[in-house]
Amino acid sequence: MTNVFSLSATLRDRIQSRQAKVVTVGLGYVGLPLALTLSEEGFPVTGLDLNADRVAAINAGRQVISYFAKDRIRNAVLSGRFAASCDEAVLDEADVVVICVPTPLSDTRAPDLSHVLGAAETIARHLRPGQLIVLESTVWPGATTMVLRPVLEAGGLRAGDDFFLAFSPEREDPGNDRFSTRAIPKVVGADDARSLDLADLFYAQVVTRTVPVGSSATAEAVKLVENSFRTVNIALVNELKVALQAMGVDVWEVIRAAATKPFGFMPFYPGPGIGGDCIPVSPVYLSWRARDVGSAVPIIDLARKNNDEAPDLIAGRIAVELARDGVKMKDARILIMGIAYKKDVEDTRESPALAILKRLEAMGARCLYHDPFFPVMPVTRDHPDLAGRQSQTLDEDVLATCDAVLIATDHTNADYRCVARHARLILDSRNVLEAMGLRPERGRLVKV
Incomplete structure (x- = not known):
């Protein structure tokens, strides 16, 4: 077994000194803001995405998301701390890998974790001792442990002993200029103490507040509860709209x-x-x-x-x-x-x-x-x-x-x-x- 104390200490030092190399898997409305924020805070970051046109546009400094500051992507690329890539080989040197891929609904309106599984299989091909893997994509409670972890462990490395695994739900609100990635508290959960400690330390470098919780399933549930709360209240107010209109009330x-x-x-x-x-x-x-x-x-x-x-x-x-x-x-x-x-x-x-x-x-x-x-x-x-x-x-x-x-x-x-x-x-x-x-x-x- 790898010396887990040495692995965690080494990664901790690299995170604290901001020398840890980060790969964000997915460069959409979650992965790209996170990647840019990390690079702006001094981390060397590579964004990995399957969309070659998007990768090329980002590397050219184009403003691929309209509500970003005009030169934000260009400045990040020119800093030398950020680049985009379609080559999964960038995972070989990564110290921290953050999965930010879509988790839509299937044609039958059921959870579709195919993108998470695809990302996991890609990461597993390059997984090495001492890496921290964090899932940010929306999943059901237990999915990090039951779906992601087995794929990563298929090669023989074990979460919590050889590599570290955590879940932190994304909380991006596209177009909201009041709350940037830095300003939104970050919930972090893991199933072992070392993984939780390292994930919490990692996000603490770039956000104003972290909120550690006792398991990955708890962190997964946080995101679902937040949005279910909004779902219920939106349904309520739309129901009230119809009823009050019938009463002649605005x-x-x-x-x-x-x-x-x-x-x-x-x-x-x-x-x-x-x-x-x-x-x-x-x-x-x-x-x-x-x-x-x-x-x-x-x-x-x-x-x-x-x-x-x-x-x-x-x-x-x-x-x-x-x-x-x-x-x-x-x-x-x-x-x-x-x-x-x-x-x-x-x-x-x-x-x-x-x-x-x-x-x-x-x-x-x-x-x-x-x-x-x-x-x-x-x-x-x-x-x-x-x-x-x-x-x-x-x-x-x-x-x-x-x-x-x-x-x-x-x-x-x-x-x-x-x-x-x-x-x-x-x-x-x-x-x-x-x-x-x-x-x-x-x-x-x-x-x-």
Whole structure:
């Protein structure tokens, strides 16, 4: 057996001196911010990704994520402490490997850990004594131990003795300029004391606060609980929106007033549905694992169902409002503002706007879209058939041809004043116009 005391001491020294070589596996919305933050704090970092075009763009210093500071990637590359690569051989010299790969839902809406397994198999081919492996991808409680660890140990090395294994859930919020990677507390869990100590020490070099917990399963559960909490509350407020509308009460005004209570209330806001790779995904992983161990989370399951149905409700409400104006769905031309799942990001994962678009077209309408982040509709995981469509210019001529405008994603720089002046029917799912003090000049405004 390798001398675990010597291995851990050596790695500890390399982490504390920031000489430890780090490889982040995956350069998406989690892996790239982490890699850049680590390099900015003095660690030599290589980002490993299968996408050769993305690797080339990063190494050229291009701003591949819009909300990054303009020169952030270029400066990191020029510093000599950061580079991207498609070559798994970079793992040979790594002291710390952080797995930041997607964990989406399968076609049957079940957990899909294929990317984690693929990363694990790649790492296993280069695993050596003294390395620290950390998984950040969202998984169900127990997956680090039951799925990742056996693959890594297949070559004979043992976690906690020969190498070190931990889980730390990512907490990135794309586009949020209030909370950077450094500023967000980092939960860290492992199944042995040395792995926990080293992972905690590693993250302590780059974040303002670490939160160690007693096992990898506990850390895995933290992420799922955080997002299940949001799932339930989003479902609740969307349910309240429909009920209060029937009573003639504006849910937005109610929430603003309720939020003045200094205790016992946290404001959540209605919208067209949920998107991204966190809120729609994490509760599924938790529910799946609960059933696997003979338990259940019926409140979370009901919230998931309500959120999944939100695009259908929006599409149905649009049909009703068009009918009020004498427009049949088969004749309707509808402009959807924003196809990203949230404001000011170029990310369509699980976007409710795309789900609404598909439902409206299934009802016979013709849909256009406007989104400054997507001049051309990308290939999306759930709606690949939409790829290639072009974003429309938002002007009087385009609005004159549309029977309705749906504000699905409230991008900051969209021309809402133009919409207020020229649209015939505005369906605002984000309460943007009222927040800006705008009123329609020639049409109707409906909050949906």
